[in-house]
Amino acid sequence: MASARGMDWEHAVGALGLGLLIYGSYQGLFVLPPDRFMGDVMRILYVHVPAAWSTLICFTVAFVCAIGWLWRGTWRWDVAGEAATHVGLVFGVLLTCLGSIWARPTWGVWWDWDPRLTTVAIMLVSFGAVTALRSFVDDPERRATWSAIAAIVSYVDVPVVYFSVKWWRSLHQMQSSPSTVDPEMVMVLRINAFAFLFLAIWFIARHYRLIRIRRDAELGELS
């Protein structure tokens, strides 16, 4: 949907994200050498790791928006929170699928009860429940407050889940840091991280506009 003055700003961010993703994926798939231990399977990490970062960023935005709604009570917080939750869920499902595809040849299983995997699964289910809660409540103001409360509680739970499952069992490899990864690979990882970030901003902004129209129509009907 183009605004009266021309194209919406987020399309430029989205185009930049797509461009970076194409460049990063080309580098990751065809230019960089395969990993010494994991071989070609490792190439999926160039999108898996950025997907994980974007998921976490989206849910953090949803958490901040939930606090914003409870504190300020302006609709844009609620709408932005809903948009960020939805986009976070999409990235989270993508992250889980990519992780499973990587885990099968590497660990020999599609799924393992590792802290990071379990935490992501719990986070997805929790925020999925927050989304479900929205569909159960008709009154927009109540819906906003209740889903904000549920989003805050779900987000607070994330580090506790991670910590508890870490004690329970651990298999996932340690977090990669620039010191353990070749600089060329780090560069591609960074390019893709920005690509995913820009795509997330693009999706959230587009979704925000759509939800905003729906919310305005809903509030207009009520008043």
Place this chain on the structure above:
Amino acid sequence: MLPVPRAIFEVLRKDLLLAWRTRARVAAVLAFGVTSLLLFSFAAGPDTVKLRANASGYLWLAILLCSTLALTESFRYEVQNRALEGLRLIPTEPFAIFIGKSLANLLLLLLLGVALVPAMVVLYDVSFKLGLPMMIGVIFLGAAGISAPGTLYGLLAARVRSGEVLLPLLLFPLEVPALLSSTRATELVLTGDPMGQLQSWLGLLFAFNVIFWSVCGLLFGRLMEE
């Protein structure tokens, strides 16, 4: 303004009185818990060694399943007869109402958990290496971990249509750390703790309680307002 301790006591007294007057319902929830314990053994098979090894997990799943019924019941009266309006009119902090209701739910869950222990002993043939008082202590901390978020979400679920579907959907993922640490701690109480791990699990359970009693207590007021 009613002092906070007095308000907590009054809300707690009201809820316990209600539970006592509807004790047939509490007994029905307990019967549901025993049935769950029975069904778990059918799902796992008649292997006594396997049942004994999983006993702690089954006990906590049964308590968690019972909790959804008990929590739904706890707020049904409040919503049904518009008693919530009355609660809201009490001249005190919403935090006090939250603590009162959570303590009532905690005591009810503790009672259910302790009542399920004999059924667990009979069905799964377990013994308490670290003693029964320690077992009750673990059930107390675990029940506290369910009751605080359960009270917050119980109020929320009671006020939406098909809330009984929503309550486990919201509550169960949240309870993973509490379920995990309660199960591990119970297992150590049952089988002994040669490596000294019990303290860590109880510490985690305690931390979970501190976090969620505070966070849910802070948010409860907003939920009451709406």
